[in-house]
Every structure is written in C-alpha cells, then in structure tokens.
Amino acid sequence: MTTQPSKWHGAGVALICGSLILLISLGVRHAFGLFLQPVSMDQGWGRETFAFAIALQNLVWGASQPFTGMVADRYGAKLVVAIGAVLYGLGLWMMSIVAGELMFILGAGVMIGLGLSGTTFPVIFGAISRLVAPEQRSLAMGITMSVGSFGQFAMLPLSLSLIVGLNWQGALIAMSVLALAMLPLAFGIRSEAAPVANAQEDVSFGQALRDAFGERDFWLLSLGFFACGFQVVFIAVHLPAFLADEGLGNGVATMVLALIGLVNIAGTYYAGLWGGQHRKPMLLSWIYIGRALAIASFVLLPVSAPTAYVFGAMMGLFWLSTVPLTNGTVAAVFGVKHLSMLGGIVFFAHQLGSFAGGWLGGWLYDRTGNYDMAWGVAIALSLFAAVLNWPITERSLAERRLAA
Structure with a gap:
C-alpha cells in the first residue's frame, strides 16, 4: 500500500519564511503613519511632504512590481527578496539622516518602494503557489x-516605543536593522520542486x-x-493625524492601527x-461593502476613543x-507560471490607488483643513469596487475558450 504525499509536502519552509518576510515588510510599512506628525513638526514641513513621500513609495512599489514579479517567476524568488531586503533597510536609514526633503523622499519613496516590491505578497504568493496543490x-x-x-x-506598539525611547530618527535606524533580517529568510524560499503548470498554462x-489584457475580468479585478x-x-x-x-x-x-x-x-x-x-x-x-459601511459609520458618528476602536x-x-x-482569482484564471508577474500588474492598480490615497489625503487636508472629502472618496470607491467585482468569474482560460 502506498501513502499519498501531503498536499503541503515541500512547502513548509517556504511558507514559514515567506510568512515571516511579510510580517516584517508589512509590519514596518504599517507603522509609517506614526512618523507623519513628529517628522513634519520637527522638520517644519507641511503634511503634504511626508504624504507625497509615502504616496511615491506606493507608486514606485506598484510600478516595479510586475518587473520584480517577472524576475521572480523566471529566476526564483530568493534573489528578488534578498535584494528587496537590502533596499528596504537602506531606505529606512536614508529617512533617518534627514539631509533635506529630497533625500527623505528618495529614501521613503524610491528605495523603500523598490524594497517592498521584492518583499511582499506578489513575489511570496507566486513562490508558494507553485509548491502547493491548486485546491490549497x-x-x-x-x-x-x-x-x-x-x-x-x-x-505598531514596538514602533511607538522606539519613537518615545529613541526619537523618530533612532526608531527608523532600528527598523532598518529589522528590515535586514529579511535577507537570511530569503534563502528559505526555494523554487518549485517540479513544474505544476498544465499544457494550457504553459505559455510564454x-x-x-x-491573455490577461484580453480578458475583461482582469481589468475589473485591477x-x-x-x-x-x-x-x-x-x-x-x-x-x-486625523485622530x-x-x-x-x-x-x-x-x-x-494595531487592532486593524x-x-x-x-x-x-x-x-x-x-x-x-x-x-x-x-x-x-x-x-468592499463592509468597508464602506465601516468608514461611513466612523465618520458620521462623533469621534471618540471607543468609536475609533470599533472602527x-x-x-x-x-x-x-x-x-x-484577488491573487487567488488571478491564479484560478491564468495559472501559476506567471502569477508573480500578472499579480504584480493587478497590484500596480492597487498602488495607483495607494498613491492617490496617500497624497490626496495630505493635499485635501492642506487646502480644506480637514479630511472630510477624503473620507467621502474612500466610501464611494468602496461601493464602486463592490460593483466591479461581482460579475467576475473564476473560469480558467481553457474553460473560457470552450464557452466562447
């Protein structure tokens, strides 16, 4: 009698290392909002400068993601993650030295944006998806x-403690060291043991x-x-800053933010x-409907600590x-051979939205003195996205061609 191999066979190390990379990469990124006020006040900048740097970060991240995904699909995720970790750490250090607005924007916007493109989910998901069974x-x-x-x-609490104990510059240096911890973890993300793409997925x-650009659903998802x-x-x-x-x-x-x-x-x-x-x-x-309801409830009710925690x-x-x-839908329709690259293209649309959210929030605040219009845009976009996603199907390309 033979025993069927586990569906997770060979994927455990990659899953652990990839998860830890996302823990560091997304965790550090999530804490940037805590630096907006201390950096802007200490340097005498308006909120738009910091907001633009983070908006540029997201734009660079998104624009470079299809290319880093393409490299990862072809040569493996290990090299891409390793380079991304180094760029991430360097960008955080450049933010800390405060050599003027241009240097800050270069570090926070360009270097960290490139670092994120090599250390976040399009690359990690592409590697892991080729190591597990389709249904998993x-x-x-x-x-x-x-x-x-x-x-x-x-x-978040760690970053706040660092800001209080070391000031915001020291906190950024400490976080740059943490970002470099992703470098050894990159070596735990190996290439797939065997090709998993079927004949329909094995395309150039x-x-x-x-194929992707010719599908309506790809554009709706994006x-x-x-x-x-x-x-x-x-x-x-x-x-x-709003609170x-x-x-x-x-x-x-x-x-x-920690509750989120x-x-x-x-x-x-x-x-x-x-x-x-x-x-x-x-x-x-x-x-997306749930997000719209959560945001609308928050901004329409009087703002207090309890309502903020519920939000x-x-x-x-x-x-x-x-x-x-989103990435699972891309894999279901187009397969996993080019998942990092195709997922990166969809993610570029996400990052265009990130650029708009980061920069527009600061721009509207500086001109109106509040965030009311920005919250309204967030609610409207959520309802728009709910309508766009509903008609999308998960049929593979082969099934779509047979039905055509």
Missing part, C-alpha cells in the same frame, strides 16, 4: 497573509500578457483593487479559507482580506 492555494495565501497581519499588529511571457489601495494607505498614513485633530493622543491611534492588524489575522485567514469554498469575486464584493476592529476584518482572494 487560497488557504496557503490566507495563512501567509495572516502572519503578515500579525506583523502589522506587533510593529508575451502570451500570458496578451480596477477594484485600486479602491483597496486608496483606503489602506489613506487610513494607515492619515488616521493618526490627533479630534483631540485623541498617539496612543489611541496606535491602538486603532490583529483582527485582520482572522480576516485574511478566513478569506483564504472561504476563497477555496466560495466564489472569490463575490467575497471581494462583500468585503479599527471592523476595518481589520476587511483590511488585507482582499489580497488572497
């Missing part, structure tokens, strides 16, 4: 994303692009992801689990739950 991919992504969400929870780079990017970055960067304007201290903002990360551990896990059992685009629509918990359910479902 959504769950694997959900588990990995859950660990990344824990990083968002854990890094150029054909994969033509446009919906734009809304996710806008909301995540706007809230992460501007929520601490401070309402008379609430940094401790409340830290707790709210903590609750999102469950949110991303169950999104990945349910994504293997139900239609992923339908789940995405409900997530953090509600947003945590939906925060990064879109990620395993």
Whole structure:
C-alpha cells in the first residue's frame, strides 16, 4: 500500500519564511503613519511632504512590481527578496539622516518602494503557489497573509516605543536593522520542486500578457483593487493625524492601527479559507461593502476613543482580506507560471490607488483643513469596487475558450 504525499509536502519552509518576510515588510510599512506628525513638526514641513513621500513609495512599489514579479517567476524568488531586503533597510536609514526633503523622499519613496516590491505578497504568493496543490492555494495565501497581519499588529506598539525611547530618527535606524533580517529568510524560499503548470498554462511571457489584457475580468479585478489601495494607505498614513485633530493622543491611534492588524489575522485567514469554498469575486464584493459601511459609520458618528476602536476592529476584518482572494482569482484564471508577474500588474492598480490615497489625503487636508472629502472618496470607491467585482468569474482560460 502506498501513502499519498501531503498536499503541503515541500512547502513548509517556504511558507514559514515567506510568512515571516511579510510580517516584517508589512509590519514596518504599517507603522509609517506614526512618523507623519513628529517628522513634519520637527522638520517644519507641511503634511503634504511626508504624504507625497509615502504616496511615491506606493507608486514606485506598484510600478516595479510586475518587473520584480517577472524576475521572480523566471529566476526564483530568493534573489528578488534578498535584494528587496537590502533596499528596504537602506531606505529606512536614508529617512533617518534627514539631509533635506529630497533625500527623505528618495529614501521613503524610491528605495523603500523598490524594497517592498521584492518583499511582499506578489513575489511570496507566486513562490508558494507553485509548491502547493491548486485546491490549497487560497488557504496557503490566507495563512501567509495572516502572519503578515500579525506583523502589522506587533510593529505598531514596538514602533511607538522606539519613537518615545529613541526619537523618530533612532526608531527608523532600528527598523532598518529589522528590515535586514529579511535577507537570511530569503534563502528559505526555494523554487518549485517540479513544474505544476498544465499544457494550457504553459505559455510564454508575451502570451500570458496578451491573455490577461484580453480578458475583461482582469481589468475589473485591477480596477477594484485600486479602491483597496486608496483606503489602506489613506487610513494607515492619515488616521493618526486625523485622530490627533479630534483631540485623541498617539496612543489611541496606535491602538486603532494595531487592532486593524490583529483582527485582520482572522480576516485574511478566513478569506483564504472561504476563497477555496466560495466564489472569490463575490467575497471581494462583500468585503468592499463592509468597508464602506465601516468608514461611513466612523465618520458620521462623533469621534471618540471607543468609536475609533470599533472602527479599527471592523476595518481589520476587511483590511488585507482582499489580497488572497484577488491573487487567488488571478491564479484560478491564468495559472501559476506567471502569477508573480500578472499579480504584480493587478497590484500596480492597487498602488495607483495607494498613491492617490496617500497624497490626496495630505493635499485635501492642506487646502480644506480637514479630511472630510477624503473620507467621502474612500466610501464611494468602496461601493464602486463592490460593483466591479461581482460579475467576475473564476473560469480558467481553457474553460473560457470552450464557452466562447
């Protein structure tokens, strides 16, 4: 009698190392909002300077993601993650030396943006998806994303403690050292043991692009992801300042962002689990509706510490739950051979939204003196994304061609 190999055989080390990389990479990024006020006040800058640096970071991250994904698909994720870790650490150090606005923007915007493109989910998901059975991919992504969400929870109180104890410059130096810890973890992400793509999925780079760009659902998924990017970055960067304007201290903002990360551990896990059992685009629509309700309730009620905490918990359910479902949909339709690259293109739309959310929040605040218009845009985009995702199907290319 023979024993059937485990569906997770050979993927354990990559899953652990990839999860820890996301924990560090996303955790450090999630804490940037805590630096907006101290950096801007200490340097005498308006909020738009810091907001632009973070917006540029997200734009560079998104624009470079398809290319880093293409390199990872072809040569393996190990090299891409290692280079990304070094760039991430260097960018944090450049932020700390404060050699003027240009140097700060170069470090926070360009270097960290490139570092993130090599150390976040498009590359990690592409590597892990080629190591697990198709029916387990959504769950694997959900588990990995859950660990990344824990990083968002854990890094916030740690970052606040570093800012209080070392000032914001010392905190950034300490975080640059932490970012370099991703370098040895990169060597735990090996290439797939054997090709898993079937004949329909085994296409060239150029054909994969033509297939994706020719599918309506690929564009709908990308446009919906734009809304996710806008909301995540706007809230992460501007929520601490928004709460401070309402008379609430940094401790409340830290707790709210930590709650988002903590609750999102469950949110991303169950999104990945349910994504293997139900239609992923339908789940995405409900997530965006949930976000719209959470944001609208928060801004319409009087702002207080309790309402802020409830908002953090509600947003945590939906925060990064879109990620395993979006990438899982791409894998279901186009296969995994070019998943890092195709997922990177969809993610570029997300990062265009991130750029808009980070920069527009600061721009509107500097001109109106409040965040009311930015919150309204976040709600409208959420409803728009819910409508876009509902008609998307998960049929593979082969099934679509047979039905045509």
